[in-house]
Amino acid sequence: MAQQERAIATRRKLLVGAAEVFDERGYAAASINEIQARSGVKKGAMYFHFKSKEEIAQGVMASQLELPTEPRSSSASPMQQVIDLTHELAHRLRTDVLFRASIRLTVEQGTFQPHDSNAYDWWLRVFARDLARAQGAGELRAELTPEDVAASVVGSFTGIQMLSHVTCDRRDLHDRLTKWWQQILPGLTTPRTVAGLEPAGSPELELSGTG
Amino acid sequence: MAQQERAIATRRKLLVGAAEVFDERGYAAASINEIQARSGVKKGAMYFHFKSKEEIAQGVMASQLELPTEPRSSSASPMQQVIDLTHELAHRLRTDVLFRASIRLTVEQGTFQPHDSNAYDWWLRVFARDLARAQGAGELRAELTPEDVAASVVGSFTGIQMLSHVTCDRRDLHDRLTKWWQQILPGLTTPRTVAGLEPAGSPELELSGTG
Incomplete structure (x- = not known):
């Protein structure tokens, strides 16, 4: 070498x-x-x-800032790609120790250094970019702004995975995310779009075998 | 004494x-x-x-388990009382050091003891109780279960306040919660109910002066 x-x-x-x-x-x-x-x-x-x-x-x-954030799923729907990204991150939390430790340290960083919002800012930009694409495709309601929805999605994802971690070591994380998307999608998008979306993630993600 | x-x-x-x-x-x-x-x-x-x-x-x-959780606002709408409770907790995070430290230690507890889900379980029960009341009043969609919505609300609130803490010392927390409720209420309740709800909390909460 x-x-x-x-x-x-x-x-x-x-x-x-x-x-x-x-x-x-x-x-x-x-x-x-x-x-x-x-x-x-x-x-x-x-x-x-x-x-x-x-x-x-x-x-x-x-290290979390070096992850690929371009949609991996082949879905033609940008909103589906947003949903898929949350399930991919959940899968990574369950299977990739470097990512899991990265998130744990981000949450606990106040114990060893002044808060640094780099990681949060990064994910806010990634989700705002993808949600802007969804809005461009008519899938995010026109009266919402991608940045505000990104703030809710990043905040909610962070807390939902923490809750799942503390209560059951993240065993129910995919299920929790699926229910969360089922609950919020009608407020974020149109009835016509909702009908075509998979709150559990695109089938080709093939994450189901790992819970 | x-x-x-x-x-x-x-x-x-x-x-x-x-x-x-x-x-x-x-x-x-x-x-x-x-x-x-x-x-x-x-x-x-x-x-x-x-x-x-x-x-x-x-x-x-x-100490967070000793807080009053019965609705303080006089709103006749149980769903509004759920919204109001999140704004009251946000207000407390900004003004009550005992509550703020209690939440910080809950989030960081993994650094000094095995995870204990007591505090999360407590808030899950509180919100599930209030959301069941909302469902009884026809304000929570019949196809949702109060426990699943409570899990999303408690998880999301936890993460949204963390994000607000790290990025701006919780100065935008009420605003973030208001936008979050605006985004998710159409998925949780009926169009008729949404029209009567205040995502920023009931006016009589009088929290606005503190941001």
Whole structure:
């Protein structure tokens, strides 16, 4: 491997190892020694990438900003793509420890640093962009603004996944999201559009097998 | 004061002093010495009530379960009372340090103890009760179940207040809640009911002066 590729691979191993420890213990109880041991990276290499536990946590938090946010589903409906994105994020929360730790640290960041709204601002922009597409296609009611709906969707998603985490380790998360979309879609879109949407996500997402 | 009254007053002073410190620093950075100094309670009296920082935090978290949850507004519409309760809780988050710290610790509890869903379960029951009343009055669509709507409302409220906290110290919280209700009410209730509801809360709540 070229030197740069090696550095990228090492950084990734550190982030995943740190994510496992943060996911299990939270920020305060995680130790930098355990992160180093878990990631299997030598101490010198670790300090080359991250100077402190706080820097590693910031790296884990920032990793969510590198996720693909372009619609993965082939649905022709932009509103369906918004619904699908929430189910994809839910799936990732259940199966991807780096994303799960990233969200946990974002929620708990007030315990180790002043609040930083970067991650929230990012998701607000992503959802506002997709909801603007839905409005362009006549699927979001004309009297609503994409930014305001994005604020409700990002806020609601954040809280619904927390509630699902605390009450049942996110086992009911897809079901909770499906019911939430069923409840709110009539207010966001037209009766004609609602009839064509899948609140549980497009079938081709194929997430159902994982709950 | 009788002995029992004194004990209740001392406990209250400790909870409020602790809430101020937790609200400013979060759980991890709060020290039991600072809590004692802030509350103005003698050390012996403090340890009579609480054995540890964790016990004090649990007392602060539990304080939200003692709030009055019967509708305070005189609106005859049960659905309006549900809307009003969210604005009352928002007002309390902005003005009542004990409630604010209680919610912060509930959100961050994973950093100092295994998750305990008591507080969430409590609010789920409160909102399910009020939404069942709304359904009884024909204001919640018959095809929805109060428990499922309560799960969406409690989850969404939790996340929307977090987002408002991180992005602008909750200055836009009433406005965010108002827009959220405007977006979701058409899906939860009938067109006839929507027309009579105030998404910003009943005028007699008189919360507007505080933002």
